[in-house]
Amino acid sequence: MPELAGAAQTLENSTGSAGVEGLVSTLKDSFGERCGTSAALREQHGHTTTWIETQPPDAVVFAQTTQEVSDIVKLCAAAKVPVIPFGTGTSLEGHVNAPHGGISIDVSQMNRILDVHPEDLDCVVEAGVTRKQLNSYLRDTGLFFPIDPGADASIGGMVATRASGTNAVRYGTMKDAVVALTIVMPDGSIVHTGGRAKKSSAGYDLTRLMVGSEGTLGIITEITLRLHGQPEAISGGVCPFPDVQTACNAVISTIQMGLPVARIELLDSLQVRACNNYSKLDLAETPTLFLEFHGSEAGVKEQSEMFSAIAEELGGGPFKWATAAEERTRLWTARHDAYWAGKSLKPDADIMVTDVCVPISRLADCVQATADDIQAEGLLAPIVGHVGDGNFHVQVLVDMDDADAVRRGKDFVERLSLRAIDMGGTCSGEHGVGQGKRKYMEREHGNALGLMKAIKLALDPDNIMNPGKILP
Template sequence: MALKDIKLVERNESGIALALQILKQRFGDRFSTGEALRRQHAHTTTYIPAQLPDGVVFADNADEVQETVQVCAEHKVPIIPFGTGTSLEGHINAPAGGISIDVSRMDRVIQVNAEDLDCVVEPGITRKQLNEYLRDTGLFFPIDPGADASLGGMAATRASGTNAVRYGTMRDNVISLDVVMPNGRKITTAKRARKSSAGYDLTRLIVGSEGTLGVITSLTLRLQGIPQAISGGVCPFPTLEAAANAVIMTIQMGLPVARIELVNALQVQAINAYSKLSLPVSPCLFVEFHGTEAGVKEQAETFGEIAAELGGADFIWSTREEERAKLWQARHDAYWSCLGLRPGAKAIATDVCVPISRLADCIAETEADIAEAGLLAPIVGHAGDGNFHVSVLIDDTDPKEIEALENFVERLNLRALGMGGTCTGEHGIGQGKMAFLELELGGAVDVMRSIKRALDPDNIMNPGKIIRL
């Protein structure tokens, strides 16, 4: 994706001016047009330039979200939903200006139905806040994308993360949504029943729509029981291919692994320096099992046998929470740790996902590509899903480095598509991968355009994202 491909949607200057005036009068101190705050709501972890909204509304409840959308709909003003701003493909940019609706204050747990293993929450609550609230119930919400993202944002981007190999993605864990549609109408997409054959699956239409079809105001989520026992650890391998093949064998044998994360040698080097660990500087798998004490012990031992067969060193595992927490915190800090490999550079994270049988091939070809291109780019991956991430360290003020990055990302995406994969396993499309979506799905994108036009004829919901109109 080249910077020239980011199209500016035409601004509605008169409509924006009217909306700013109305919203300022309505929300007072909870509405801001200050540049610093607007810039915070357009920051992007890519190299895509920030495109600022014209104002930010801090909504306290669903009625205020609806009221804001109604004002914007009347004056045909763009709306950009905002949770915590941790998305990675320019999702919160405002290419046509407009109003950022910040739902971070909408962070309440509305209802916990422990007997039914579900809960109802507002969109601004983060996964860590929810799990802290649930701790005494013996339940937890399993989706863990690494960042402490808002649950509304996680649903909007169809997030997944380290636990997805066992518990699925947000697609599998959202039962129902309350949504304010582009015309300002509030709808509920489903009831709390565990399954339904009633009509179109609007819940999964909204999950992954990246704010382009509506603003989420509440979520009904599946919960899981906290496992009786958890075991986990790290296993080094002589090559990245051997580590990837261990993942493939583990999945194909049906071993119920909860998390199985791959890091290459360069990423291990960064993790050791940042997190003060002493892991062998070679490709490693971070692995975790959930279940009974006897079950996790047996599973860890079986994985150790698989690893040994593929040349892995001893699988060093533990059931002690503090030891596991230190390892997984180091894995979650991979983004920050890789910055130390090239001080002053920016890490541009991108992801692809391939069928599990092609994971080893895709990663091996990608490492060779990185070396040939002369890039500094560690690899981490939710390997149990065939999903991996490359963080390319560049000087984002140097046009040559940006061009080299763009060329690499294009090759990476074409490689994944050629193996039957997807251009993004969990980061989403946003602004950054629209061209690759067209290559991946072809005519299906025209169907997406038809849905977008039908639900949002004035193109006010997060315009300039996912698809070009």
């Protein structure tokens, strides 16, 4: 849009609210109905699926190409107005909030799958493509994209938050899945961070810098992803345990023995009850592991039998496993719906949802200490987690009108975050930092936080890219 260059020059001479108003007017002239300022639309784009207060932007623009994102950012840079990227809005730590106002750039209409290279096991997608959309497209190629957070998140958002999921124990997280990126930088320039080669030792690894940056360094518009072949055989099932510590010890033994489990998920007894009610399961209401093995017919059978022996030795079981796709799908759909199942325990409550990750050797200690803390505080808070890589989540159901309950919930989340850091772990295994976990960044990173600030300042001196996130 060449006409926007003159508008950018005009906006450079505007300040404060006049600059914002002029910017919104220019965007409406340029994008028409794709630039909205209604209260409902702005509220939606500041809303998060958790308890953090909604802070709406001044306007929302629906971009359709990388060049359009670039044009919008150039205008915002000229006016020194914040830019907040928005994919599907499923993030959990206030990432899409606009604490200083600004323009929300919604990339949901950038949802084209640009190329698939089956022979190279990779593909190129726009940022608004969702994980379910991508796997549906790949179904007939014999390939799949394994990263599966609970929500049908956008790929761009998953890159920005360094997302994970149930398959991470075998296939890794988004940092392992991303080959290269196209980024719109804070000045509106367009940068490509690499090619499709499996490895490179040429220059700084800008791709990894951007993965997990949460829109604070630039806006991700295109992603080159690693894909995997669909396994020949899949076996999965459930295994009950008498308590969470025994279940976690079974996980630790499984990982330390090198058993190539694809998924291994913990649900405490409260979460099992929630899933039974919400997803119509009939599991015993006791701590339970959901598992899945990928490989050959003989391999998955052997792996299932080995895990069954581990569980039995530790006092768990029996492990009920099945290869029928319908039965597995029912179980994993229930697992992915755990957030909504947990909410169904107290429908009128808000959820303080949090996650941490610790070294696998400290998993049992951390989960047990957390369960004890929940009981001591009298909280309603199911535990569920991708425990194969030491990551677990807690959903604290709280009445936000009850000041004492809110205080106890926040204090619990803080103790959990600090406990994980002190065990050599992290305050966020996959949800990201956003606004909710900023206060723990110095405790976790120490002097390295100063380096992060220096990088942010160098790339975004006017602090327009998703300000108020990650850095305290």
